[in-house]
Amino acid sequence: MHATPESPTTKPSLTFALNQSDRPLPWLSWRYSLLFLAALLGIAATTAWFAFLKPDSGPQELVFRVVDASNAPVAGAVVRVGDLEQVTDSDGVARLPGTDTTQPITVERDGFVGQEGAIDPADGSRREIMLQSSNTEPPKSRNTPVTPPASSAATTLATPSTPDDEPLVPPIGSPAASTEGLSSNEIAGKVLDAAGAPIQGARVVSGETWSVTGADGIYRLDRAKVDDAKPLRAFASGYQDKDVEVPAAGSSLDITLDEFMVKAIYLNPGITNTPAKVQALIDIANTTEINAIVIDIKEELVFYDTQVQLFRDAGTVNPILDIDALLQQMQDNGIYTIARLVVFKDSLVAEKRHDLAIKSTVTGDAWRDMNDVAWVNPSEQELWEANTQLSVEAANLGFDEIQFDYVRFPTDGDLSTMDLDLTQAGREKAINGFVDYAYQRLIPTGAKLSADVFGYTLLVEDDLGIGQNLRTLEPHLDFLSPMVYPSHYGENFQGYIPPNDYPGEVVGISMQSGVDLLGLTPKKLRPWLQDFDYFGDVKPYNAPEVRAQIDATEEVGASGWMLWSPDNVYQVDALLPEPSATGGKAADLAALIALAGVAAAPSRTPGNAPRREAIVSA
Numbered sequence: 001m002h003a004t005p006e007s008p009t010t011k012p013s014l015t016f017a018l019n020q021s022d023r024p025l026p027w028l029s030w031r032y033s034l035l036f037l038a039a040l041l042g043i044a045a046t047t048a049w050f051a052f053l054k055p056d057s058g059p060q061e062l063v064f065r066v067v068d069a070s071n072a073p074v075a076g077a078v079v080r081v082g083d084l085e086q087v088t089d090s091d092g093v094a095r096l097p098g099t100d101t102t103q104p105i106t107v108e109r110d111g112f113v114g115q116e117g118a119i120d121p122a123d124g125s126r127r128e129i130m131l132q133s134s135n136t137e138p139p140k141s142r143n144t145p146v147t148p149p150a151s152s153a154a155t156t157l158a159t160p161s162t163p164d165d166e167p168l169v170p171p172i173g174s175p176a177a178s179t180e181g182l183s184s185n186e187i188a189g190k191v192l193d194a195a196g197a198p199i200q201g202a203r204v205v206s207g208e209t210w211s212v213t214g215a216d217g218i219y220r221l222d223r224a225k226v227d228d229a230k231p232l233r234a235f236a237s238g239y240q241d242k243d244v245e246v247p248a249a250g251s252s253l254d255i256t257l258d259e260f261m262v263k264a265i266y267l268n269p270g271i272t273n274t275p276a277k278v279q280a281l282i283d284i285a286n287t288t289e290i291n292a293i294v295i296d297i298k299e300e301l302v303f304y305d306t307q308v309q310l311f312r313d314a315g316t317v318n319p320i321l322d323i324d325a326l327l328q329q330m331q332d333n334g335i336y337t338i339a340r341l342v343v344f345k346d347s348l349v350a351e352k353r354h355d356l357a358i359k360s361t362v363t364g365d366a367w368r369d370m371n372d373v374a375w376v377n378p379s380e381q382e383l384w385e386a387n388t389q390l391s392v393e394a395a396n397l398g399f400d401e402i403q404f405d406y407v408r409f410p411t412d413g414d415l416s417t418m419d420l421d422l423t424q425a426g427r428e429k430a431i432n433g434f435v436d437y438a439y440q441r442l443i444p445t446g447a448k449l450s451a452d453v454f455g456y457t458l459l460v461e462d463d464l465g466i467g468q469n470l471r472t473l474e475p476h477l478d479f480l481s482p483m484v485y486p487s488h489y490g491e492n493f494q495g496y497i498p499p500n501d502y503p504g505e506v507v508g509i510s511m512q513s514g515v516d517l518l519g520l521t522p523k524k525l526r527p528w529l530q531d532f533d534y535f536g537d538v539k540p541y542n543a544p545e546v547r548a549q550i551d552a553t554e555e556v557g558a559s560g561w562m563l564w565s566p567d568n569v570y571q572v573d574a575l576l577p578e579p580s581a582t583g584g585k586a587a588d589l590a591a592l593i594a595l596a597g598v599a600a601a602p603s604r605t606p607g608n609a610p611r612r613e614a615i616v617s618a
Helices: 030-053 275-287 309-313 323-332 347-352 381-397 424-445 470-476 503-516 543-556 585-596 612-616
Strands: 062-067 078-081 084-087 093-096 103-108 115-119 126-130 186-192 203-206 209-212 218-222 232-235 242-244 262-267 292-299 336-342 401-405 448-454 479-483 528-530 560-564
Touching: 062 078, 078 093, 084 093, 084 209, 203 218, 203 424, 209 218, 262 275, 262 336, 275 292, 275 323, 292 323, 292 381, 292 560, 309 347, 309 381, 323 336, 323 381, 336 381, 381 401, 381 424, 401 424, 424 448, 424 470, 448 470, 470 479, 479 503, 479 528, 503 543, 528 543, 543 560
Parallel strands: 062 126, 262 292, 262 560, 292 336, 336 401, 401 448, 448 479, 528 560
Antiparallel strands: 062 093, 078 084, 078 103, 103 115, 186 218, 203 209, 203 232, 232 242
């Protein structure tokens, strides 16, 4: 279990911790130890000459590793040195260009006390920085304590140590950040909520440059990099985007954001494929609390005429959507649009490009899961690039958000025959690396990024063997979308038998665990909820079961929810009427919505959640 360190009553100074060894070479005699150490000293002297003394070598790259009080890496921390900034990766590491002069530094991360100080290049190029948690006491759950699946134990990731020869850097500290004293080439201000409180993690974007706010809500932009032809755009998880006029250089401009909850239904282009069926879903949005629609743009096949070359070459483009007309229709009705994009379960690309597929150690051919489906390798950066290009293309077409699905390693089949030699750290590096790669490219477009994850990821501290560790994944996304379908939990989950019959309780426990156990911000959580009947003789889902999940989600403080129905038939009576709708209008939709889908069994596993036996053993 993760222990939350107690927060000090005063702001701690930035500290740099170094690893030290006990004694040299205890396994060798003194004679050979001395010879060995002499050789090492010679190598070290040569290295020092070339690294530090050689003329014209230029300033060294600055490498920072940010850790918490338990020495675990802190991913997603924003490290600013002078005018430069970088976000720490899953190992807590950020790299910035070196400098010849002393520069101010700030280190900030949601959930931690931000730090400030100054960096002197004479003190060395590598530093380890410890942040204290901003929590004043361990979180308390309103639910029964969560027990992780038996096969999924909490895991502590191995992290790189600081080199032993790194000089000790004294703690640094300075007054809190401020927008006072702006230079003539800066724009700054605070991003605030409606109550005037600062919003941490908000982005203020102009063209290819952006700033991420810390705990004080402050953003800073280089005026020379701001695009005067476009307004500044501010956005944050759980808030409505806002465009503001670019202020004059040296000016301070505060931006207030209103909360916004996404409440979505799903559009399957294979089912909702006529104007009447599309209009039926739009009518739900116009007469109930629904304000968003998730639309498939890629599920192996790409459903619009993409120009991304990898998919065109693979022959996977099947443009059944008139994407421009569809997005215009959504915009005309004020509907927030989310493009769902299946990433690594891509058998068509795997069959066409064997070099990108997960290989089998038995056949040497593409590895296949229990359904004889080939997967592509999440570590292949050519796939990162192609799926990122597709994401940016969709964002530029007008989608408000991109949602990655199957952004993970496989869960079923003979996993032992996959030709992959990955530790948990390796799996997370692949998944987090891809998501961060796409995120950095999407921020300038103004589109948000979300990812579908297993519901069980809220209940454990490891990656479930698939690369989805919510603690390390969360910094690279605007929203995490756990698939908390009650029908897919183990048969005795938290004493609820069967969990399918207790939708509110199961969803509530799962969501609260993400907040308590993993320390996730509720506004970054937006789950998929069950609006379908599971296979077999389990209890069917009607309006009360759907509403119970919605209420449990909103009670936790999540920034919205999405209803998954693969056949696009929804329990309209579970939804609150849109304020302007007449009393009987929502009920009248029950007949109309029959146009939007069919009563046949789902053609695929709902929401890509694994089969019951697969998730229990994941």
